[in-house]
Amino acid sequence: MRSLTLAEARERSSLITVTSYAVELDLDQGPDVFGSRTVLRFGCTTPGAGSWVDLKAHSVESIVLNGESLDPAQLADGRVALPDLAADNELAVVATMAYSHDGQGLHRATDPADGQDYVYGHLFLDAAPSVFACFDQPDLKAPYDVTVHAPEDWTVVGNGAATRAADGTWTLATTRPLATYFMTVCAGPYVSVRDEHDGIPLGIHARASLREPLERHAAELFDVTKRSFDYFHGLFGIRYPFGEYHQVFVPEFNAGAMENPGCVTFRDQYLYRGAATRDELLTRANTVSHEMSHMWFGDLVTMQWWDDLWLNESFAEYMSHRCLVEATDYTDAWVDSSIVRKVWGYGAERSPSTHPVAGVEALDAQSALQNFDGISYAKGAAALRQLIAYVGDDRFIAGVRAYLTDKSFGNGTLADFLRAIEASSGKDLEAWSRAWLLTADRDTISVEIDEQNGVVERAQVLRESPADRPADRPHTFDVAGWTDGCELGRVSTTVTGPVTTLPELEGTPEPAVLVPNASDLTWARVRLSDSTVAALPAQLPQIPDEQARAVVWSALIDGVHGASVSPDAFLDVFDAAWPQETNSSILTRVAAYAEHRIVPYFVPRPEQDAATARLNRAAAGLLEGAEPGTTESLAAARLVAGTSDDEALLRAWADGEGLPAGLEDDGDFRWIVVRNLAARGLIGVDEVDAFRAKDDTLQGGLNALMCRASLPDPEAKAWAWRQLTGREGRSNYEMVHLARGLWVAPDDALVADYVPRYFTDVPAMAGWVGEDALSRVVLVAFPRVFTEETARLSAKTIAREDLTPAVHRSLVDADAELREALASRQTFGAAV
Numbered sequence: 157m158r159s160l161t162l163a164e165a166r167e168r169s170s171l172i173t174v175t176s177y178a179v180e181l182d183l184d185q186g187p188d189v190f191g192s193r194t195v196l197r198f199g200c201t202t203p204g205a206g207s208w209v210d211l212k213a214h215s216v217e218s219i220v221l222n223g224e225s226l227d228p229a230q231l232a233d234g235r236v237a238l239p240d241l242a243a244d245n246e247l248a249v250v251a252t253m254a255y256s257h258d259g260q261g262l263h264r265a266t267d268p269a270d271g272q273d274y275v276y277g278h279l280f281l282d283a284a285p286s287v288f289a290c291f292d293q294p295d296l297k298a299p300y301d302v303t304v305h306a307p308e309d310w311t312v313v314g315n316g317a318a319t320r321a322a323d324g325t326w327t328l329a330t331t332r333p334l335a336t337y338f339m340t341v342c343a344g345p346y347v348s349v350r351d352e353h354d355g356i357p358l359g360i361h362a363r364a365s366l367r368e369p370l371e372r373h374a375a376e377l378f379d380v381t382k383r384s385f386d387y388f389h390g391l392f393g394i395r396y397p398f399g400e401y402h403q404v405f406v407p408e409f410n411a412g413a414m415e416n417p418g419c420v421t422f423r424d425q426y427l428y429r430g431a432a433t434r435d436e437l438l439t440r441a442n443t444v445s446h447e448m449s450h451m452w453f454g455d456l457v458t459m460q461w462w463d464d465l466w467l468n469e470s471f472a473e474y475m476s477h478r479c480l481v482e483a484t485d486y487t488d489a490w491v492d493s494s495i496v497r498k499v500w501g502y503g504a505e506r507s508p509s510t511h512p513v514a515g516v517e518a519l520d521a522q523s524a525l526q527n528f529d530g531i532s533y534a535k536g537a538a539a540l541r542q543l544i545a546y547v548g549d550d551r552f553i554a555g556v557r558a559y560l561t562d563k564s565f566g567n568g569t570l571a572d573f574l575r576a577i578e579a580s581s582g583k584d585l586e587a588w589s590r591a592w593l594l595t596a597d598r599d600t601i602s603v604e605i606d607e608q609n610g611v612v613e614r615a616q617v618l619r620e621s622p623a624d625r626p627a628d629r630p631h632t633f634d635v636a637g638w639t640d641g642c643e644l645g646r647v648s649t650t651v652t653g654p655v656t657t658l659p660e661l662e663g664t665p666e667p668a669v670l671v672p673n674a675s676d677l678t679w680a681r682v683r684l685s686d687s688t689v690a691a692l693p694a695q696l697p698q699i700p701d702e703q704a705r706a707v708v709w710s711a712l713i714d715g716v717h718g719a720s721v722s723p724d725a726f727l728d729v730f731d732a733a734w735p736q737e738t739n740s741s742i743l744t745r746v747a748a749y750a751e752h753r754i755v756p757y758f759v760p761r762p763e764q765d766a767a768t769a770r771l772n773r774a775a776a777g778l779l780e781g782a783e784p785g786t787t788e789s790l791a792a793a794r795l796v797a798g799t800s801d802d803e804a805l806l807r808a809w810a811d812g813e814g815l816p817a818g819l820e821d822d823g824d825f826r827w828i829v830v831r832n833l834a835a836r837g838l839i840g841v842d843e844v845d846a847f848r849a850k851d852d853t854l855q856g857g858l859n860a861l862m863c864r865a866s867l868p869d870p871e872a873k874a875w876a877w878r879q880l881t882g883r884e885g886r887s888n889y890e891m892v893h894l895a896r897g898l899w900v901a902p903d904d905a906l907v908a909d910y911v912p913r914y915f916t917d918v919p920a921m922a923g924w925v926g927e928d929a930l931s932r933v934v935l936v937a938f939p940r941v942f943t944e945e946t947a948r949l950s951a952k953t954i955a956r957e958d959l960t961p962a963v964h965r966s967l968v969d970a971d972a973e974l975r976e977a978l979a980s981r982q983t984f985g986a987a988v
């Protein structure tokens with residue numbers, strides 16, 4: 157299907173004004189297809205001109221434009237030409253559409269727990285025409301009237317309040333004007349919990365088999381929802397405009413969540429079946445708040461074209477953290493941002509695919525998607541924090557309010573947004589936005605100290621911008637130092653040149669650990685001094701400032717990726733500091749990063765068992781001392797389960813014996829144990845199947861696939877490869893879980909055959925897997941055989957001209973990580 161180009165979108169929106177959509181969906185036609193009838197009313201500024209409507213149908217029954225039938229056979233490449241338009245037009249399209257299984261369009265999944273089917277619409281970014289005939293571009297907004305026919309026992313939720321008539325038809329209330337990609341319908345035997353706040357009816361919904369966790373988590377979810385509503389109402393000064401507010405936890409969702417007005421969809425792993433760490437609850441609260449902030453920024457005011465999608469996400473990323481800190485108990489949300497979101501964004505910045513936050517002209521819709529990454533979220537949010545430091549918070553918020561008011565129910569651009577902030581602040585943002593938004597890459601900041609007898613004589617902040625992407629970014633941040641847990645000095649500074657002196661530090665004792673950007677206000681590579689890195693094992697656990705500790709961990713991770721910190725130095729800090737960590741985000745995320753990234757990527761294969769054993773010792777020590785049922789205990793138990801080589805312990809835990817308190821009936825915890833047993837070859841297919849039978853759920857099925865693919869025998873790998881790359885009709889989630897298990901192997905020889913096959917078979921999957929899902933599969937399935945030969949095949953594949961944009965982008969990113977791993981092994985290999 158061809159992707160809409162910017163030129164086409166501009167031309168069509170200059171010609172067309174959409175008045176309304178009436179969409180009728182028949183979801184009672186079995187598991188494969190559904191009926192779709194659209195009546196589209198629209199104006200045309202130049203009567204007599206032609207245009208087209210977007211439609212990706214399984215079959216088309218009829219197309220009637222202003223009473224005249226058009227030949228359905230003329231549907232080509234996802235478009236139907238509309239000739240000779242009148243000033244006012246009515247288009248009626250009757251079609252049959254296919255359900256999807258890759259999380260794009262109207263996704264349908266069967267829950268193995270009870271055999272029930274569930275449907276949800278995810279029409280971002282250009283999947284709307286696979287559900288109804290439409291002018292699919294973000295600046296052609298219109299109100300929707302949606303009706304749905306569904307099986308007798310189904311519930312229907314959508315953008316407008318749903319009511320069920322006597323004949324079983326569901327009617328959704330007429331919406332406010334929406335962009336096409338926001339339209340959604342969720343239908344199935346969903347179970348619901350309802351509430352109300354400040355006049356807004358609230359609902360949360362999930363599969364019937366998730367009733368227990370839904371009810372268990374409902375109070376927390378509603379609490380964050382209500383606090384976020386109050387906070388955003390106060391901050392934006394505009395009432396939530398979309399009627400009811402539903403949050404639907406749906407199966408096999410590609411992203412975290414989607415901000416459909418009035419009907420937000422979430423991945424249903426967020427309804428944690430077993431024990432959840434505080435960090436997991438924080439992450440979910442952050443997602444709830446993030447999606448809600450989009451109701452104003454994104455939904456009420458939508459970007460004109462996809463190249464400003466970043467502004468939606470940067471804004472929501474910033475606002476959700478601000479809301480959590482100011483309006484909920486998750487007052488450490490910025491710590492989470494440092495150790496989760498910014499670590500992700502810095503990874504994107506290190507890749508050759510990095511790009512400016514804004515101003516990358518997206519010539520078509522699909523190419524916009526390729527620049528939608530950690531830069532759009534984490535760097536954009538950091539840039540907004542720097543913008544606030546530059547213009548002042550009151551003026552920033554006044555500008556945001558003016559922008560949202562001025563563009564309500566319409567569209568805006570970056571230029572509109574900056575103009576609003578310029579008007580409210582009286583500051584010219586031309587140079588600021590050129591440096592921060594329009595130039596890729598990041599500065600490196602470090603602090604240089606001259607000392608005499610342990611007293612600072614001179615302290616300077618050094619700011620280096622990349623030679624090939626020069627920029628003059630102003631940074632506002634602070635520098636802080638500690639010795640034995642005592643803060644010896646903290647200085648706020650605004651850096652506007654390559655060297656900035658910090659006179660406040662002169663004459664103060666030189667600290668053992670000095671942290672630039674200690675409160676993590678800016679976006680930069682933080683270079684820790686050699687003496688600071690050497691002091692960290694002893695000093696980091698004593699630093700009372702959790703935000704600064706997160707900055708240190710982030711800098712270490714960045715340093716390992718950049719081959720400036722050895723994996724061994726990282727593990728030294730891990731051994732000493734991790735078990736004493738008290739912040740839930742740092743504790744859980746650093747553990748996961750060490751286990752799943754640092755050791756398998758950066759530690760050479762012969763040393764990996766010893767490195768894993770180090771992680772295991774640290775985790776076992778923490779588990780022993782931690783209070784049962786706490787985040788510490790849970791994080792430690794998970795790391796023990798994933799890293800232990802103690803067969804007796806693993807078998808006991810898998811059989812439910814001697815489990816740490818709170819994990820007795822935790823199916824997800826059991827799968828961590830079973831996966832470890834499978835990866836070590838201590839169990840076989842039959843036992844994996846037996847554990848699957850104990851957890852016959854969607855999540856259990858996915859874990860069983862991953863475990864089976866992890867088995868260290870050639871037959872299991874061959875099976876996994878066929879399941880992953882064959883046209884077996886595997887869903888998006890199933891493919892990712894197969895890929896996760898595939899490369900798990902005690903030695904490279906077991907999986908070496910699949911390295912060349914990856915570079916031919918996986919790109920070919922673009923023939924039947926959607927781009928959004930495939931981009932994840934390409935990343936997760938990338939060979940974990942870290943050799944020059946893999947790098948050679950990778951480079952050769954990236955140079956191919958027939959790759960789809962998503963495959964190309966993901967290959968570039970995975971290849972960058974391979975090269976980081978190789979560089980680190982080359983630099984530190986002998987010393988580990």
Ligand SMILES: [Zn+2]
Nearest residue numbers: 446450469472
């Ligand atoms: Zn978002």
